[in-house]
Amino acid sequence: MHSQETACETCAVRHRSVCGALSDDEIVRLNGIARFKHFQAGSVILRDHDQPDYFANVVTGVVKLTKTLTDGRQQIVGLQFPSDFLGRPFRSKSPYFAEAANDVTLCTFERGQFERLVKETPGIERRLFEHTLDELDAAQEWMVLLGRKSASEKIASFLLMVVKRSRLMGCTHASAGSETGRFDLPLSRSEIADYLGLTIETVSRQITGLKRQGVIHLDGTRTVIVPDVAKLEKLAEQEKE
């Protein structure tokens, strides 16, 4: 892990991230306290119950947030994609463990400096609030998945979510009416299991099932091709309305 200078003007996630709120001269100030940090897959970003010493935007890669029971059972309680914010403002202890799911680049802001900047720039706080609301929406949708969906619906919903988040960064193609997607899974089978409240074997079986049905194709074990996203949507059992 090493740090380097940033350049907000050319930042790929600027408009989607909390920085989208800032005027040009505010960006200059932020630029002053921002540092890129790189993490390779699997490395720890934030220990639970620790006081984090920086906040961050995810620039590339995916960060997984996990909680663990005393006997070791794990649950992923959130995935942070590029443009998502990392860290709980106004909270001294992190409620979860944050880890790089694949290679990750963060745009970090030293805690004290960032908090000062937030105080002087009301637009940022509002933006942080909006991001927190998005996170809450995502968590509550996931509660429906965890509590009420079958294994196959869980897998379909998960793939769908990854398609949608990848699409934001431009990886899907609308071809002849039906949408097509091709993307890399940011998680291993066992991590998918921890995200969906399943075991690794069940995840594997369900993915194999979707492959047999022709709903997805696999290239290797991580790359997924979805010939018809609508078909996947039907299997995911969406929310009412």
Added chain:
Amino acid sequence: MHSQETACETCAVRHRSVCGALSDDEIVRLNGIARFKHFQAGSVILRDHDQPDYFANVVTGVVKLTKTLTDGRQQIVGLQFPSDFLGRPFRSKSPYFAEAANDVTLCTFERGQFERLVKETPGIERRLFEHTLDELDAAQEWMVLLGRKSASEKIASFLLMVVKRSRLMGCTHASAGSETGRFDLPLSRSEIADYLGLTIETVSRQITGLKRQGVIHLDGTRTVIVPDVAKLEKLAEQEKE
């Protein structure tokens, strides 16, 4: 459901709710736009995908927030107790369906007026933000429960959560070292099932099990006595650390 005047000075939840942020003269302004509304058990407070026309603090009773799949499966994604806030600021549509679990009193603020007040009183926005962070923490803890806990652990965790929330309003007694609790369940068996991702029969069996073990006593079907809270905690399988 009917409305009536409020008196913030004597409000039981004032210091815990978002109003805790306000100075005396701000409270006077808020008092001007606040109206109590009563809902009897089972009545609809907020339809999903509707634009709500007011925000509210829960004053008494419990509000359940549910999401429903197209085929009717339900999941409760949140319970709002006295002092909790109801409504998503900066969002036009409610992501969930809100219903009075038991008889409920809300302290409501008409949408437009409240948004104006928030704009002029930065302390309120911060307070709303803090409440949203609490809600997010609760949601992510519940994800662990839904994804990774067994039926008996789920029931124990649920009872424990109700004990803790009831204790805040003063319903437990510390007697001779071990804590004792006596409280009414705000939910029916079938609602508990929808909160824990179980069926009503499983909920019933697990409660019977706890009763047989002597971990809880029942007075009627809704009133629970917990002779030793610590025993319940052991069965709930807490989070690490």
Added chain:
DNA sequence: CGAGAGGTTGAATGTACTCAAGCTGGGTGG
């Protein structure tokens, strides 16, 4: 007293889990 909602209990079933073996592909060393 009968009806009905909410709750409990029992028996059978099924979905996802556990345990175990086997496969695959990338990396290492002889």
Added chain:
DNA sequence: CCACCCAGCTTGAGTACATTCAACCTCTCG
């Protein structure tokens, strides 16, 4: 270059936990 190793993944067989289906209980209300 090939053999080997190992982690990650897949597949199979048997099991367990929660579900489903069904009957019955209990309390309240008309």
